[in-house]
Amino acid sequence: MDATLLTLDTSTQAGSVALTRGRKLLGEILLNVKANHTDRLLATVRQLLGDAGVELGEIDGFGVVLGPGSFTGLRVGLATVKGLALACAKPVLGVSSLRSLAVQAPFARHPVCTLLDARKGEVYAGLYGGAGGRMEPLMDESVLPPEKLLSRLEGETVFIGDGAVVYQTLIVRQLGSRAHFVPWPLNLPRASSAAALALEELEAGRSIPLEQLRPAYIRPSEAEIMWARRQEEASIEG
Structure with missing residues (x-):
């Protein structure tokens, strides 16, 4: 039976959600507007599932773009997928934002x-x-x-x-x-492209344990940079 996947991409301003069954795209919503992913992501998921007539319990796995990209956007996407995966007890499939673009x-x-x-x-x-x-x-x-x-x-x-x-x-x-x-x-990145890679991960049995689900930032965040700077200053003063 073909797996039904819900895939989220919040790596850039152009956030999108895709619903796929096997290699068939059931639906996709993409918005490239200046709005916080936190404010619209769950509403977008509900709209897509409702329009497609698919219940959350029918989802076999959750695809998510790990990064690189917007630090805030990635955190929102991963937190949302983690919550959905916990609620449904279904696997999470992580993919690269850059490779997802190349698929296009x-x-x-x-x-x-x-x-x-x-x-x-x-x-x-x-x-x-x-x-x-x-x-x-x-x-x-x-x-x-x-x-x-x-x-x-x-x-x-x-x-x-x-x-x-x-x-x-x-x-x-x-x-x-x-x-x-x-x-x-x-x-524009598309969740449907990420879904193609997520399906590959699912078929290969490469799901991510929730405790290991983390963004792929590539470069350190501002908080990490400031922490390292304070550590360096403290060592000099000491």
């Missing part, structure tokens, strides 16, 4: 570089490729200045994500005709 360019003839704007003059970046649109990683996911990333890329590359939009002028200036871009609607 399955027929690219060149490696796909996924970019999310990390602010502070940096991007979250991943590079993917492979036959059949599987989008296997060609480098480790990282956070770095876009200029540094671009200097590492060889050959023609397809760019996708809001970071590709923000830094398109820089990318073209640095790579010229070697740079290619997806149609603009594909730059």
Whole structure:
């Protein structure tokens, strides 16, 4: 019997929820507006389930984007999924925001570089490729200045994500005709793309124990930076 998954992506401002049964998309809601995920996420889940005529108890597993991305958004998404999974006693499947984006360019003839704007003059970046649109990683996911990333890329590359939009002028200036871009609607992360990866995780038996469910920030949060700074100052004063 095909598994029914509810998948959440709150890694960026464009939060989305997808409901899938096997390899069939039953429904998806995506909003790219300036609103707190906390205020709308559970309401969106209820709306999607209600419109699809699916009860929460029918869900076989919960997919969630672990990151990288918005620290606050990721915490909201993971907390919501953890609560739902506890209530339903069903597995949680975690996936990468960057690989989920790459899945949206399955027929690219060149490696796909996924970019999310990390602010502070940096991007979250991943590079993917492979036959059949599987989008296997060609480098480790990282956070770095876009200029540094671009200097590492060889050959023609397809760019996708809001970071590709923000830094398109820089990318073209640095790579010229070697740079290619997806149609603009594909730059938004979609929970349905994450659901495809979550299904792979479920079929492979790679669920995440709830006590190990954590965001994949890649870089430290402001709180962690401040803590490290205070520790360093204390050691100097001591």
